[in-house]
Amino acid sequence: MKKDINILAIETSCDETSSSIVKNGREVLSNIISSQIDIHKKFGGVVPEVASRKHLERISDVIDLAMNESKMKYKDLDAIAVTYGPGLVGALLIGLTTAKGLAYGLNIPLVGVNHIEGHIFANFIQYKDLEPPFVCLVASGGHSHIINVLNYGNYKIMGRTRDDAAGEAFDKVARTLELGYPGGPLIDKISKKGKADAIDFPRSYLEEGSYDFSFSGLKSSVLNHINTMKMKGLEINAADIAASFQESVVDVLADKLVWAAIEKKSPYAVLAGGVAANSRLRELLTEKCKENNIKVLYPDPILCTDNAAMIGSAAYYKFIKGETSSLNLNAIPNLSLSL
Amino acid sequence: MKVLAIDTSTVAASAALIQDGSLCCEYFLNDGKKHSEKIISIIDYVIKSCGLEAKDIDVFSCSIGPGSFTGLRVGASAIKGIAQALGKPITGIPTLEVLAYNLRGFKGLICPIIDAQREMVYSTLFRFEGDTLLKIKDFSAIVIDDLICRLGPYDDDIAFLGDGVFLYQNKIKNSLKNARFADVGNILPRASSVASLAIIKYKEGHLLWYNDLRLDYIRKSQAEVEYEKNHIVTIVNMKAEEIDEVVEIEGLSFNNPWSYESFDFEINKNNLSRYIVAKTDGRIAGYAGTWLVFDEMHVTNIAVHPDYRNRGIGNKLVEEIINIARESGLKRITLEVRNSNNQAICLYEKNGFKAEGFRKKYYADTGEDAIIMWKEL
Numbered sequence: 017m018k019k020d021i022n023i024l025a026i027e028t029s030c031d032e033t034s035s036s037i038v039k040n041g042r043e044v045l046s047n048i049i050s051s052q053i054d055i056h057k058k059f060g061g062v063v064p065e066v067a068s069r070k071h072l073e074r075i076s077d078v079i080d081l082a083m084n085e086s087k088m089k090y091k092d093l094d095a096i097a098v099t100y101g102p103g104l105v106g107a108l109l110i111g112l113t114t115a116k117g118l119a120y121g122l123n124i125p126l127v128g129v130n131h132i133e134g135h136i137f138a139n140f141i142q143y144k145d146l147e148p149p150f151v152c153l154v155a156s157g158g159h160s161h162i163i164n165v166l167n168y169g170n171y172k173i174m175g176r177t178r179d180d181a182a183g184e185a186f187d188k189v190a191r192t193l194e195l196g197y198p199g200g201p202l203i204d205k206i207s208k209k210g211k212a213d214a215i216d217f218p219r220s221y222l223e224e225g226s227y228d229f230s231f232s233g234l235k236s237s238v239l240n241h242i243n244t245m246k247m248k249g250l251e252i253n254a255a256d257i258a259a260s261f262q263e264s265v266v267d268v269l270a271d272k273l274v275w276a277a278i279e280k281k282s283p284y285a286v287l288a289g290g291v292a293a294n295s296r297l298r299e300l301l302t303e304k305c306k307e308n309n310i311k312v313l314y315p316d317p318i319l320c321t322d323n324a325a326m327i328g329s330a331a332y333y334k335f336i337k338g339e340t341s342s343l344n345l346n347a348i349p350n351l352s353l354s355l
Numbered sequence: 356m357k358v359l360a361i362d363t364s365t366v367a368a369s370a371a372l373i374q375d376g377s378l379c380c381e382y383f384l385n386d387g388k389k390h391s392e393k394i395i396s397i398i399d400y401v402i403k404s405c406g407l408e409a410k411d412i413d414v415f416s417c418s419i420g421p422g423s424f425t426g427l428r429v430g431a432s433a434i435k436g437i438a439q440a441l442g443k444p445i446t447g448i449p450t451l452e453v454l455a456y457n458l459r460g461f462k463g464l465i466c467p468i469i470d471a472q473r474e475m476v477y478s479t480l481f482r483f484e485g486d487t488l489l490k491i492k493d494f495s496a497i498v499i500d501d502l503i504c505r506l507g508p509y510d511d512d513i514a515f516l517g518d519g520v521f522l523y524q525n526k527i528k529n530s531l532k533n534a535r536f537a538d539v540g541n542i543l544p545r546a547s548s549v550a551s552l553a554i555i556k557y558k559e560g561h562l563l564w565y566n567d568l569r570l571d572y573i574r575k576s577q578a579e580v581e582y583e584k585n586h587i588v589t590i591v592n593m594k595a596e597e598i599d600e601v602v603e604i605e606g607l608s609f610n611n612p613w614s615y616e617s618f619d620f621e622i623n624k625n626n627l628s629r630y631i632v633a634k635t636d637g638r639i640a641g642y643a644g645t646w647l648v649f650d651e652m653h654v655t656n657i658a659v660h661p662d663y664r665n666r667g668i669g670n671k672l673v674e675e676i677i678n679i680a681r682e683s684g685l686k687r688i689t690l691e692v693r694n695s696n697n698q699a700i701c702l703y704e705k706n707g708f709k710a711e712g713f714r715k716k717y718y719a720d721t722g723e724d725a726i727i728m729w730k731e732l
Contacts, residue, residue, distance in 0.1 A: 058582065059578055059582065063576060063578040063579075065424065065576035065577065065578065066576050066578060066579065068424070068425070068428060069428075069570075069572070069576070072428050072431060072432060072570065073569070075432070075435075076435055076439055076565045076566045077566050079439065080439075080566070090440060106424075106425055106428070109391050109425065109428065109429055109432070110428060110432050112391065112432075113391055113394070113428075113429050113432035113433050113436065114432045114433075114435060114436040114439075115436065116394075116395050116433060116436060117395070117432065117433045117434065117435060117436020117437040117438075117439070117440065118436045118437070118439060118440045120395050120398070120399065120409060120436070120437055120440075121409055121410075121436065121437040121438070121439070121440025121441045122440045122441075123409075343395040343396065343399075344392045344393065344395070344396060345392075346389055346391050346392045347391060
């Protein structure tokens with residue numbers, strides 16, 4: 017009988033301290049996520065130094081909880097997986113150095129994982145039978161990529177944002193509307209009370225055939241709209257603005273993902289990353305895919321947020337190919353996915 | 356017993372292993388490379404050089420600050436990770452003690468200074484009594500000029516070390532005749548000193564589990580400092596309903612505190628008095644009292660709540676009373692301060708006050724002299 021592969025994974029690239037035990041790449045035995053959102057709220061965004069301090073305070077307990085919940089012992093582990101980029105360098109270093117210490121102490125291999133790659137793997141956890149190839153949109157506070165997933169570890173980036181990430185645009189607009197932080201879920205919620213066609217915000221498709229994104233123009237027109245209303249002394253309808261803004265973002269995201277799926281003859285249009293939790297994006301994408309006979313896949317919200325289970329899944333497919341990392345591995349804040 | 360210790364609090368990284376009381380291996384590397392890339396290799400080199408494996412170590416130790424925020428975290432993460440994997444205890448050693456321990460046996464005072472940027476250093480004044488390291492004065496994070504001022508009264512030799520020496524050696528040499536400087540081999544923290552102190556802590560029973568290790572950054576993150584600055588301290592005239600809080604701070608600050616009745620008189624009955632408070636988080640953080648007599652201002656008391664010290668609130672209060680004196684058209688300000696209250700004297704000097712005289716044995720509790728200071732407006 018084939019031996020099970022158990023991987024302890026760690027993720028600290030932004031403001032979530034997370035640890036998970038993943039069996040054979042697809043089975044999540046535990047997935048502990050300690051969020052710092054409440055701490056960063058008062059600053060209106062993630063403060064890197066504060067995030068790094070909190071990661072260091074919490075990481076050992078988070079790992080203990082993950083081990084306990086999985087009922088595993090350290091001797092049962094085959095490898096330690098960790099995100100080494102992209103992300104906030106100070107935050108990445110806590111997870112990475114802790115992982116190196118664990119790997120060294122246990123004398124088992126370290127597997128460094130790209131955070132964006134990790135988001136794709138949330139879908140392999142969600143859908144046990146899913147196999148590449150397929151086309152995937154990874155959209156979060158830091159990234160907006162359309163990726164052709166050719167095989168495990170083999171990716172072609174079809175498009176990426178040229179300025180703001182999709183989630184970043186949500187955060188900035190939410191801040192301007194004084195909704196709070198983080199912006200994604202707050203805009204999603206208030207938009208349900210607004211009219212998506214109330215204001216005609218621009219949709220930036222860039223040049224014909226491009227899968228790239230640009231959200232800075234949209235962000236500026238939302239800010240201009242708010243300023244104009246204020247100057248004219250007119251009442252600002254936050255729900256209408258949020259709904260119209262959100263519609264502009266998700267319309268472009270969904271269109272480009274569908275076009276990419278058609279071009280690559282992918283049977284699936286797959287979502288990943290924090291923005292994949294947006295209810296309107298899921299709804300609109302499902303509508304557009306139905307016309308083209310493409311199946312829409314997206315993970316549960318808990319797997320859309322930054323979490324270590326997805327890192328453990330990605331690490332499994334590297335580990336079985338013998339792709340382990342040196343204990344001199346450094347954090348790379350702008351790590352790219354293109355190979 | 357086998358202790359493995361590391362230090363990553365400054366530009367240099369080091370690891371050392373003490374086995375049964377003797378230093379078996381120490382590795383010190385100051386090559387400008389990132390700590391995160393090399394820390395595990397250095398630890399591995401030291402352990403293997405002693406013919407051991409990580410699981411043979413009884414106690415792991417690291418310096419816990421102050422120092423480079425990222426450097427400290429890399430060291431602590433590595434040590435915590437290894438200790439967690441092996442289920443071994445940890446000790447955390449304050450970096451300033453580690454530095455002082457580089458100079459064990461030195462007869463005078465030892466003043467480690469670690470660069471805290473913006474003309475500031477982290478510093479504590481130590482002295483060895485036999486083999487025991489005694490803390491004489493904790494300066495926390497302090498402007499280098501203020502530190503030099505605070506060290507003025509000491510006559511003994513003072514040995515300086517730490518990366519602050521690279522920046523401020525000339526300045527210190529020019530101001531303090533009794534200043535000495537550690538030689539090049541001792542100027543930065545060394546893991547062998549961390550290990551020696553770890554053994555002392557071990558014998559005293561001060562062991563931690565990996566979950567409990569906390570770094571002592573001394574300084575908050577810049578974002579928190581800015582947040583406090585922008586959101587918190589406001590200085591306003593004191594009101595009668597604030598007397599209770601002020602009396603509490605008075606009690607926490609002075610041996611012979613003024614009573615409720617004294618403050619009540621000052622606020623409600625004395626026409627010459629002017630009292631201000633610094634408010635933060637809805638609480639009183641500090642206060643200052645003055646009398647406006649003819650063309651002079653007499654400062655009666657200034658104090659800051661212990662929870663809010665080292666945030667520049669005392670300085671804000673002094674600046675505000677100087678403003679009040681100027682706006683009221685007064686010519687000079689005077690105050691008395693205890694001879695031993697070096698911190699206050701330095702604060703007043705920074706704001707232009709000069710010592711002009713003494714009142715012998717002015718303070719009844721200790722028989723100390725009062726220094727009379729004046730500022731001309």
